[in-house]
Every structure is written in structure tokens, then in C-alpha cells.
Amino acid sequence: MKKGMNKKELSRELSTSRLTAAAFELFVVRGYHATSLEAISSKAGLTKGAVYFYFGSKENLILHMFEALEENIVIPLVQAVQEGDGYEDSIIRYIHRGANFGAERPHELLFMIKLAIEFTHQEGPISIGIKTLYDKVYAALEEALNKAQEQGSLSQEIEPRAFASMIVAVHDGMMLEWHLRATEISGPRLVKYVRHMLLHGIKGSGMD
Structure with a gap:
């Protein structure tokens, strides 16, 4: 207040x-x-x-909710990426910040993900609003990846826009799976496996 x-x-x-x-x-x-x-x-x-x-109206309520999403979810996610020491650290910070929201603000984070699935390819203020929120995250990730390529720590063969989309897809999928199987799996364990996969591929060694 x-x-x-x-x-x-x-x-x-x-x-x-x-x-x-x-x-x-x-x-x-x-x-x-x-x-x-x-x-x-x-x-x-x-x-x-x-x-x-x-x-x-319901639409006006959604637009108000977008303001809360930007303040409570999007800005902190962008900050997590920007605070990273190198692109790998940026990705891990992004994944962990999202995982924290999965525990602390699950409805807000899941609302953002589910609304994106439903409205991204439609027309109107809602689709524009959700796309604007996601674009801020994409931009932060792409900036970190572009910087890494400039510094020589990331292969030039990587296309930053596609790589950023993959990172967001992994993050959102992780949150949806956590929500779907909340009584069957450990959320922190899932995050740990996602982190390992992003850094080392799908090999099972070194995760414990």
C-alpha cells in the first residue's frame, strides 16, 4: 500500500x-x-x-493484471538475466527466479503462461499486452546472448533469437509441469534437472 x-x-x-x-x-x-x-x-x-x-469489464481487469505481471514477474525476470555474470549465469538466474515465482506467485506466473498460449495469435489489447510482456523477457535474453557472442564465449553458429525462445520454452514448460504434477514430483528437483540440461545437455551424470 x-x-x-x-x-x-x-x-x-x-x-x-x-x-x-x-x-x-x-x-x-x-x-x-x-x-x-x-x-x-x-x-x-x-x-x-x-x-x-x-x-x-473482464478485458479491463486483464489489462490491470498485466500491470501487476510486469511489476511482480517480468521486471524481476529481466533483472535476473541482466545481473548474470556471462550468458550461462544469466540463464540460470532466469530459471531460478522463475522457480521462486513458481513457489511464491504461482497463479501470476501460470496466468501469464496460459494466457500467452491462448491469446498470442489473436488480435486485440489482450494479445498485444501479453506479447509485450514476453517481448521484454526475449529482449533481455537476446541481449545477454549477443553480448556473449561479441565476447567470444558463445558460438557464432547460435542464433540468439531462436536460443532465447528455447530458454523461455524450457522455463514455461518447467512451470506447467510443476503445476501439473505438483503432488508427484519435487519442484526444486525438477529445477535442478532443467538447470543441468541447459548447461550440460541431457546426459544423466553429474546431477547429484
Whole structure:
């Protein structure tokens, strides 16, 4: 919460936060199209009209959620890449930061992934918004890979754009698998195997 808020502003901030948190969870569990605004209000413990009052429509709610995704997920992921000491360290930091979000902010991260699957190739504000978020991650990874090639630590035969897409695909797939088999596998163990695969290929040695 921001300092200096009056009572009305604080009430609005609390209500929109509760609605957003409820929307993240329901969109992941039920899907975008199967989740009504009424269900979101009920999940948030607010009146039926609260979500209409604050957002007006499901699309406006999604666009507000994109702002939360950028602040809570995308910017930290980009920072993780930029903080890396070399491209390998950047990739590992990206994977680990995402894994932390998988434990701490699972609904937000999974919402971003699932919405990308559903809307990337459609037209409209939602598809533009989700593509913009992913483009920030792609750009950070490509920058790290380009820099590595300039320094001679990464083969010139590697195409940075395709390699960056592979890294994002591995990360998102890891998160989806973690969610799908949460009761059957160890999330941290899965992350460890993904890290090993990215650094050493698919050979099984050296993972313990």
C-alpha cells in the first residue's frame, strides 16, 4: 500500500488487490472464458458489482493484471538475466527466479503462461499486452546472448533469437509441469534437472 492514502483510496487499493488476486487464481484454475466477473467478486469476498465498479469489464481487469505481471514477474525476470555474470549465469538466474515465482506467485506466473498460449495469435489489447510482456523477457535474453557472442564465449553458429525462445520454452514448460504434477514430483528437483540440461545437455551424470 502507498503511504499517504486517504480512507477512500486505501479501500479502493485493498479491493482491487483482492479482486486481482482472485482473478489470477480463477483464471488459472478455470480458464479465462469460463471465469465470470461475478465469480471473481465472490472469490474476493466482495459484492457482485465490485468488479464492475472498479474495472467495468473482464478485458479491463486483464489489462490491470498485466500491470501487476510486469511489476511482480517480468521486471524481476529481466533483472535476473541482466545481473548474470556471462550468458550461462544469466540463464540460470532466469530459471531460478522463475522457480521462486513458481513457489511464491504461482497463479501470476501460470496466468501469464496460459494466457500467452491462448491469446498470442489473436488480435486485440489482450494479445498485444501479453506479447509485450514476453517481448521484454526475449529482449533481455537476446541481449545477454549477443553480448556473449561479441565476447567470444558463445558460438557464432547460435542464433540468439531462436536460443532465447528455447530458454523461455524450457522455463514455461518447467512451470506447467510443476503445476501439473505438483503432488508427484519435487519442484526444486525438477529445477535442478532443467538447470543441468541447459548447461550440460541431457546426459544423466553429474546431477547429484
